[in-house]
Amino acid sequence: MDVRSELKPPVEVRYREELEALRALDTDRKPLNWKMSPKAVRTFILGSREPLSWNGKEISIRKKYLGNDALVERCIITLAGSRGLMLVGEPGTAKTMLSELLAAAISGTSMNTIQGTAGTTEDMIKYSWNYALLLAKGPVREALVPSPLYVGMEQGILTRFEEITRTPAEIQDSLISVLSDKVLNVPELGEEGLLFARPGFNVIGTANTRDKGVNEMSSALKRRFNFETVMPVRDVTLEKQIILNEVEELAQENQIAMEPDEDVAEILASTYHELREGVSSLGHRIDRPAAVMSTAEAVSVYYQTMLTAYYYGDSRMDLGCLVQNLVGAVQKENGEDLEKLRGYFQTVIRDKGGKEGGLWSSYYEARKYLR
Ligand SMILES: Nc1ncnc2c1ncn2[C@@H]1O[C@H](COP(=O)(O)OP(=O)(O)OP(=O)(O)O)[C@@H](O)[C@H]1O
Ligand SMILES: [Mg+2]
Structure with a gap:
């Protein structure tokens, strides 16, 4: 038996083989910078009827999210478009799980994540500075500490924003310009301070309807997201x-x-x-x-x-x-x-x-x- 080094490995590690097989066998249309096609993402989350033959092995793709298949399809398509995806619903309805599965399949990592809390600040959403380097070298890219949003834009991958409504509304709003113009300005860097998002970038937010209300999100921000309500299982x-x-x-x-x-x-x-x-x-x-x-x-x-x-x-x-x-x-x-x-x-x-x-x-x- 192998001894795992992490207590709870991230989705991309837990399902490494499934993801590799799906990628290797994928021949369908793919949005720019996606690791796999929307069809393969769907299969990863909803499972395949037949096991995949890959690398001399039979690999079954287990159904991971049970319930509403159409919801999963809509989420994938939203992420291929220009609006963000907001998963809202009661606690424990697999919003976080879904967003991790989507990010791992589409971008290869589920770890590029902002955790929303009452103490989340604008720096945590945009960027901050390594002060030792800033003093030594001045405001250069090297001294900048990128946020998960910055990394998502720079690399063309998904950024997850967990429990977004636990963050104060005015802080949430720093997402608005990024989501509409797909550009982040770092004025301290002068001319080089404009970061244009690469294709593949998008944001998946989750929000719990029992916590501080989704209603506290500004309507300007709401308009930048497609909302999907994840319902409790009814069966x-x-x-x-x-x-x-x-x-x-x-x-x-x-x-x-x-x-x-x-x-x-x-x-x-x-x-x-x-x-x-x-x-x-x-x-x-x-x-x-x-x-x-x-x-x-x-x-x-x-x-x-x-x-x-x-x-x-x-x-x-x-x-x-x-x-x-x-x-x-x-x-x-x-x-x-x-x-x-x-x-x-x-x-x-x-x-x-x-x-x-x-x-x-x-x-x-x-x-x-x-x-
Ligand atoms: N439809 C479902 N399919 C598969 N697993 C489910 C489903 N609904 C709930 N679960 C189980 O419940 C867990 C949901 O936990 P998760 O943290 O993703 O919920 P959440 O909606 O983010 O909750 P919270 O609002 O408290 O953050 C999953 O890990 C899984 O074990
Ligand atoms: Mg959650």
């Missing part, structure tokens, strides 16, 4: 599949030799689905918790339980432990959510236990941990 089977895929990959990366349990994934997926939708498969009305019931949370509740089974238990998923982790995830926002979760167990899970028996009854018994 239990799909959500179960996402949990299984993600957990399997996490386990592999961290060398946890344990197979995920499909039935437990189904129980968890349906719990998340029903609490999010406010209605059960048996028709009960459910009081929805205020906490975000995202697929990403479901993945982490499952994985947490799996780790406990692996390190403390007998490598079998324990429903009591699952419920304890669920409590941790749901209780984040306020105490009333726990009451709602208890109500859900007393009605929905009790009835499912009565009807289906088996794991559902054990799940109902595990309600004793809802404290």
